Amino acid sequence: xxxxxxxxxxxxxxxxxxxxxxxxxxxxxxxxxxxxxxxxxxxxxxxxxxxxxxxxxxxxxxxxxxxxxxxxxxxxxxxxxxxxxxxxxxxxxxxxxxxxxxxxxxxxxxxxxxxxxxxxxxxxxxxxxxxxxxxxxxxxxxxxxxxxxxxxxxxxxxxxxxxxxxxxxxxxxxxxxxxxxxxxxxxxxxxxxxxxxxxxxxxxxxxxxxxxxxxxxxxxxxxxxxxxxxxxxxxxxxxxxxxxxxxxxxxxxxxxxxxxxxxxxxxxxxxxxxxxxxxxxxxxxxxxxxxxxxxxxxxxxxxxxxxxxxxxxxxxxxxxxxxxxxxxx
Numbered sequence: 001x002x003x004x005x006x007x008x009x010x011x012x013x014x015x016x017x018x019x020x021x022x023x024x025x026x027x028x029x030x031x032x033x034x035x036x037x038x039x040x041x042x043x044x045x046x047x048x049x050x051x052x053x054x055x056x057x058x059x060x061x062x063x064x065x066x067x068x069x070x071x072x073x074x075x076x077x078x079x080x081x082x083x084x085x086x087x088x089x090x091x092x093x094x095x096x097x098x099x100x101x102x103x104x105x106x107x108x109x110x111x112x113x114x115x116x117x118x119x120x121x122x123x124x125x126x127x128x129x130x131x132x133x134x135x136x137x138x139x140x141x142x143x144x145x146x147x148x149x150x151x152x153x154x155x156x157x158x159x160x161x162x163x164x165x166x167x168x169x170x171x172x173x174x175x176x177x178x179x180x181x182x183x184x185x186x187x188x189x190x191x192x193x194x195x196x197x198x199x200x201x202x203x204x205x206x207x208x209x210x211x212x213x214x215x216x217x218x219x220x221x222x223x224x225x226x227x228x229x230x231x232x233x234x235x236x237x238x239x240x241x242x243x244x245x246x247x248x249x250x251x252x253x254x255x256x257x258x259x260x261x262x263x264x265x266x267x268x269x270x271x272x273x274x275x276x277x278x279x280x281x282x283x284x285x286x287x288x289x290x291x292x293x294x295x296x297x298x299x300x301x302x303x304x305x306x307x308x309x310x311x312x313x314x315x316x317x318x319x320x321x322x323x324x325x326x327x328x329x
Contacts, residue, residue: 047089222257254283
């Protein structure tokens with residue numbers, strides 16, 4: 001039924017029938033009407049038939065002449081259509097009513113006005129359709145870009161972690177094996193949840209804990225790691241893989257296996273806002289290849305997911321590097 005109603009001729013026909021019945025009822029219940037209901041059915045036809053014909057003729061000349069920039073032909077066609085409408089209206093008026101109610105000048109003016117309305121409706125319809133198509137295109141483009149960014153996070157994260165495991169295996173094979181187990185837990189999350197639009201914050205926190213433990217296995221006691229998720233409502237739904245790139249960046253650039261360092265991570269929520277902070281030390285003369293792929297992708301994802309509803313603040317000085325992410329829920 002819905003598919004049938006989407007066909008142009010169906011909803012046009014239903015619209016004209018509804019309009020005709022409305023005019024008939026208005027005529028029948030008019031104060032000066034003394035005719036029966038069936039007699040009142042013929043009264044609206046005087047104006048309704050010319051209106052239908054003029055409307056579709058106006059649509060045709062607009063699409064085939066005006067849009068094709070055949071302006072001279074369009075002008076001549078408008079004049080002909082106005083003449084057809086006037087003659088048809090006056091003929092029906094004489095046939096049904098037996099007399100002419102308006103002057104010819106008034107009738108011509110009315111049909112010129114009707115043509116302007118018909119052409120204006122065509123432009124309005126085109127504007128609405130174009131705007132809808134533009135919004136749909138933007139949404140599809142954003143979703144395509146978002147999926148591409150999420151797909152880039154996985155190999156980037158895996159590349160960095162495998163490098164860490166390789167280095168640990170050369171130092172402590174037992175810890176290297178434990179890191180592989182933690183990595184499998186993290187990758188399970190990627191496989192199960194990364195393709196979903198939203199996940200529970202509980203699942204995202206579980207991922208963060210697994211990743212943090214993975215990093216702690218390669219670090220010594222010289223690194224202070226503080227994690228605070230106590231004030232986070234784990235029932236909240238959130239887009240997956242938003243926080244890992246920031247945590248990964250903190251461990252990658254802010255920790256050292258022998259030097260004193262720290263990473264502080266905190267996640268809190270209120271009914272209307274989520275606040276995520278990561279603060280890490282800066283290691284002097286630390287030689288790390290800076291690709292910034294994960295961080296750039298996350299910034300872009302935030303722009304797509306939370307336009308004008310998030311605030312990302314990054315502070316860097318000689319002592320620490322701080323990331324503060326605030327998201328409106």
